Amino acid sequence: MAQRLGADAAAGELTGEYDVIFDAVGAAVTRRQSVALLRPGGAAIWLGLAEPAPGFDATDVVRNEKQVIGSFAYSDADFATAAELVGGWDLSWVETFPLGEGARLFTSLMNGAPTPVKALLSP
Incomplete structure (x- = not known):
């Protein structure tokens, strides 16, 4: 589905190391994977709220200077912009x-x- 919608590449699972990973699920397992697959100094951006358990190895975060950044909600202007953008999407x-x-x-x-x-x- 990702490639059909324009992604250059897609896979059933992540492998390798990444500078930035967005976790839009928010489950302990996806949070753990987001931190484990970061390069030293990388950042995991957590957007999802599927469950409260963090599920990650804090020692790995400290030793490899990884960052976990939470992001929640949006401003009224952000929502209005998103609503305008979605009008032209292939759904x-x-x-x-x-x-x-x-x-x-x-x-x-x-x-x-x-x-x-x-x-x-x-x-």
Whole structure:
């Protein structure tokens, strides 16, 4: 899906080392991976809030001078800009489901199902 939407490359999992990693999931396992795959001096930007557990090795952060930066919310101006931008996006990859399917879909995703990539619930 990432390549269909314009990414130069995509993989089922990260390998190697990176200068910056964005974790938009916020699970202990993704936070742990975001810190473990940083180069010394790199930064992990945490956006996701799936669970409160940090899940990372603090010793690795200190010894390798890695940074963990949290980011939450947005200003009204940021939201307005995002709303304007999304108007021109190709959203053909978004799947629509009846509202009553919401609990089943989200439970399935929480348990590791890879699809749907994005679900829109319609009343």
